[in-house]
Amino acid sequence: MHIRSLLSPSTALVLVSLVAASSASDVVNLTALSFETVVGPEPLVLVAFCTSWSGHCKALAPHYEEAATALKAKNIKIAKVDCVAEPSFCEAHEVQGYPTLKVFRYGSRVDGYPGTPQADSIINYMVEQSLPAVSEVTTANHEEFKNASNNSRVVVTIAYVASSTESPAVEFSAVAEKHRDRSAYVFGLSTDEDAIDAAGVTPPAIVVYRSFDEPKTVYPGLPISAVSNFELEEWISSLSVPVIDEISAENYAVYINSPKPLAYLFLDPSSPDKEVYIEAIRPVAQQYKPQVNFVWIDAVKFVTHAKALNLKDVKWPAFVIQDLGRKHLAYPLDQSMDVTPEAVGNWLQQFLDGKLEPMLRSAPIPEIQYGPVSTVVGKQFNEIVLDDSKDVFVEFYTTWCACGHCKRLKPIWDSLGEKYAPLKEKITIAKMELLANELPPSAPFRVSSVPALKFKPAGSREFIDYDGHRTLEEFIAFVKEHARNNLETPVVPTEGEGVGQIPLGAETR
Template sequence: MRFQSFLSTASLLALAGIAAAEGDSDVIDLNPSNFQSLVSPEPLMLVEFFAPWCGHCKALAPEYEQAATALKEKNIKLAKVNCVDEADLCQAHGVQGYPTLKVFRQGEPTDYTGPRKADGIISYMTKQALPAVTDVTAANHEEFKKADKVVVVLYASSTDAAPAPEFSATANKHRDDYLFGLSTDSAAIEAAGVSTPAIVVYRQFDEPQTEYPYPVASATVKDLEDWIKELAIPIIDEVGAENYQTYAQSGKPLAYLFLDPSVEKRQEYIDAIRPVAAKFKGKVNFVWIDAIKFGDHARALNLPEQKWPAFVIQDLEKQLKYPLDQNEEYSPAAVEHWVDQYVDGKLQPQLKSQPIPETQDEPVFNLVGKQFDEVVFDDSKDVFVEFYASWCGHCKRLKPTWDSLGEKFGDVKDRVVIAKMEATENDLPPSVPFRISGFPTLKFKPAGSKEFLDYDGDRSLESLVAFVEEHAKNPLDPNTPSQNASHEHREHDEL
């Protein structure tokens, strides 16, 4: 296929702004009577399933409108379904939350996994409209190189010889992430200044052009995706909702520089830390973040003071935090020393914990971070923990049932602990083999075991009781002594 012409994202957004100002909507309204006839013929369409009362849907609406107008220039249509008015239609498409976005190709849906800002939607859908690998010639070479933040081009003498098959497989796997092109045009190859075969990544940040430094003919999909993934992350960039997943999926620790964006020295702070970020590139990803907008995130990373700049490293995989002391004077040298120590394994994570409760009067044990190892890893006890957040509606609905569960096993609480832990106020210690990604999360640790069992059943009292009865190692009849109680008695007799 020939490469279709590109307009820059900025140009498309400008056109979208004009249309929005004129009051026209380019988002198609779908309902049961027109859904099949409008969606099925389209080679590519993005459909939003929304509810008018949904706050996230309201935030998406102007971005979606802008993207619809911009993508109209590329003949890519955007549509929406009101799930309050068309509940059956939404249910038929498996919609369980709002907004849900799906990409349709000739009526066949796949999940939309892209950003929810206009420029991100445009970029994502543009990639979807292209073949996984675009034919690049001298005529479109310069334009294609600048078509997205990260563009990957294979220059080759043939479309069949190595590494073309591996390159195509990489492109198919990552078409949602980057633009891929292949050129056998001698004029384009000459303009690129490379000898075939060669693979070049073009970026709109840092070094604008980087050539694959290893033998190209033997490159595998794994080799290429690892190399591209590394280049796709800037030395330092602002992080937000739109690009956080890029960092989360990188597998590397994330170093945050929290800044007040309104201060005159903001760029000076970023430029000063850039050499440090460059030094640790490949080991730690560096970002700067709006400390005013994301103040709650700063506190979650154990930066309690509203004092900026501030710096913290987060092990994303283990959710461990290593904040630089806010009582000390901030400097790039202090940051460099801190990261050096982290990379060398010399830092201990700072674990947040609520105070240990003076009493435990409730039917459910109130667990805090400082007591986690002591309580949960007590081999003599079966422990069932609810990890919750105070703001979580599902957690609030579960509370009376969870309290009833604690009351149910109150007579054997010396051997079966029903506990709860506010997971946003208490960090899990490194000894724990899991991290919390949603609320509520229910984990059961049988007595004498280090293994945690996930509870995935319904949240009725009957089901929770049955789960404990199935997995508990200790006897649940208060009149039956536990093996641990007998063991403790024998030890006492011997003293």
């Protein structure tokens, strides 16, 4: 029997201390050619995608070296890829910043590493990943296991089957494996007849236990032996959140990881009508629960989030839908309208019918473009960035960009703009600040880290990520390689060639 748990900090520290005696690296160096032979046969590998020039990669290196040595005894490998030497391989694995750590099982990527860049955190996480995704449930631990949901928002799902090899045990295990990184889910499997009797079900059966709404729900599909992974996952996911709940830092990941749109009801928690609004909306939330997750949120505490969802006025209650599957676009209900069940229901139905347009953040359109780099705002993205007649090179940044990369890049990016200023009819060097401006649905990408540099050749809608050294010389070389327009700077004739020649006898100053 095994119930999943993290290692204690002391255990992790003991493992870390084992590395002191070893100076040789236990980190495997990977290339595109060696990946299949090294990672393919392994049940669990953590791969660090790095570059030699990244300061963050250099800072991480001793931590994954320590973790690799500590995990060696458990046959868990840590490997690294040099993305300067293997740019295409890193791009194929959707590496957008450095360092990026990803978990692989038998050569297939399963998830990104969510922990901190510390040796003990890496060790804890990888040891947990090596444990079974499904715990064995017997008479001895049945009550304790299913009651794990009583003191938290954890959803406990138990499959009661006659054999661990029959359906739906196989499908159940596949769903559990997919959700092993999500702390809101716990999966168990029981073939114990006494435990099955205690559950009051006839095998095969799958039961969800939770501390909210209906505390016990049996899978309704028949025959259950024919259930698919998708059907099972959808059912468990739908039961993992209440009909309407307060969203907070503790449960935010549960909602943000769901493929469903998220409907927010912004409320002032001190208002005497708070519960009245929640209960009034509850029937609407119940009606649309198969398609949309509902939450209420503290509008006073999270007023910044309200602004991020394009609610303009500090006026509560307010209602907005966020499409998590479509670049997190926001659809706020007009704040001049009363937030009634009828208004919310109509807004939801229009959203689901595809009749609503998202509201996008955008700074005012500049009356004049100052400097050699064009400033792009949300309202002008299509006009400037998607201009088919020009090659376009864009920097996406934020004003906070705390690590300093954006600040260091600015003078170099300005110099690049100056370099191509004489060719502004053929190429645009641009920048877009992402706090005040939002990417429209027409943007075929999302920006997950800043600064992000993307190049669009003329006549194309494909964007090429720039991952090289951030120097003027390498930027110019990159533009020359990918531009479709002729970007040769016109040669200005010198004196004696006619144009610009000073006439004989003319006055000079």
